[in-house]
Amino acid sequence: MKIRDILKPRWATAVSGYSNPTPIIATAAIASSGQVGGRLIPLVILDSSEKPALDELIRLHAFLPPGDVRITWGQVKELKDHVVLHVEFLRPMETEVHLEFEIGKYGGLVDQIFSTRVLYVMTGRSGDRFVDKHDDDRISVEIPDTGFFKVWDEMFYKNTIKQMRQKGLGRQEAKRAAREYIEQWRNFDNIRV
Amino acid sequence: MPINEIDLSGLSSAVVPWLALLLSLIGLYSSRKALRLSEAQEERQKPLLVLYQQEGYVRYDLDSSSRYFAFLLSVSNRSDADNAISEVLLRLTYTTSESVEMTVKIPSTEKTERVFEEFNGPLLTVPERVDAHQTVSGWCYFQVKDALLDGCRIERHSIAIIDSHGIEVSVEPIVVQEFSNED
DSSP states (O other): OOOEEOOOOTTSOOOEEEOSOOOEEEEEEEOOTTSGGGBOEEEEEEEOTTOHHHHHHHHHTTTSOOOEEEEEEEEETTEEEEEEEEEEEEESSOEEEEEEEEHHHHHHHHHHHHHHOEEEEEEEOTTOOHHHHTTSOOEEEEOOOTTOHHHHHHHHHHHHHHHHHHTTOOHHHHHHHHHHHHHHHHHHHTOBO | OOGGGSOHHHHHHHHHHHHHHHHHHHHHHHHHHHHHHHHHHHHHTSOOEEEEEEEEEEEEETTTTEEEEEEEEEEEEOSSSOEEEEEEEEEEEEEOTTSOEEEEEEEOBOOOTTTSTTOOSOBOOSSEEEOTTOEEEEEEEEEEEGGGGTTOEEEEEEEEEEETTSOEEEEOSOOOEEOOOOO
C-alpha cells in the first residue's frame, strides 16, 4: 500500500501519510428550498465497504446534534491533475475520508464545493446510483475554503484549457473558451429553487 | 622579606583572577537556580485539570425511548492558572451487529427532571470556571436514544472534559449502576 505525500500549497495545510483514497461511486447535485438558500449542493456517494465507520457516522447523525469536522485541501505530488480533500470527522465519531478528485472528471463538482461550501455525503456500494438511493440517509458537511481556492482556480482554468486544446482549439481560443466555460458554469451554480 | 616590601601589585594580580573566577562560579550557580525556579513556576502555569467520577447511574425511560446517564463528577485544577470546563462528553464504545467496534461522543444535556427527579445535587454546568487550585463538583446528564444503540452491545463508557485550551482529560473505565425507584 503506497503512502502518498501531499505537497503543501502556499495556502493550504500539508497532509501526508495517507494510503488509498475513499472510492467515489457516484456524484450528483441536489437542491432543496430552505437549505443553503435553495442552491444546488454537490453530493458524493462513497464506497464504505472498507470503511464501516462511515455508515455508522451517517446513522448516528439521526440521533445526535451536528458534529465537527476538520478539513484539509491539497494536491498530490504524483498526480498533477488531481486535488485532494481530506475530511477528518471529530464528532460525534472520529473517522476520516480522503477524497482524490481528478480535475478532468470532477472539476465541476469541486468548483461547486468551493462555491456552496457544503458537500452531501452518502455511502453505498460499487454500482449504486443516486436515483436508486435518493431516499437514503446522508449528511451535509461544511467545507470551508482554507485558502486553497486561489490554487484551485488556477488548476481548474489550466485543466479546462488543456481539455479545450484536446478538442482541437488553438491556444488563444482555448484560453477564451476556458474562461467562458468556467464563467457559465459558475452562473449555473447560482441557480436557486 | 619584610611585609612592607611585599609587592602588593603582584599579589593582587595573582589573587584577583581567582577571586573573579570564584564570583562568577557563584553567579553561575545562582542564575541556574533562578532558572530552575522560573521553569518550575512556568510549569505550574500549564493547564492541569484532574477529573474524578464519584457516582454513575443509568435509567431507562420508555416514554422517550431513551436511556439517561447521570454522573457525579469533581474537577480539580492543580495549576497556578485559572481554567474553565468548556465541554463534557460521554464516550460510548459499542460493538455493532456487524461486530465492528465504534465509539460515539455524546454531549451533555440538561437535567431531565422527570427522569432524575430524585437527584437534587448541584449541576455541573458548562462552561464552568475552575480557579487555580480549586475543585468544582456536580452532576452531568446525557441522553442516548435507544435507536442509536439498536442491535449494539455497549463495551465501555468513559467521561471526558475539555478545558478552555482544548485539552481533554478523561476517566475510564467507569462503572454505571442502573438506577430505579425502590418501592
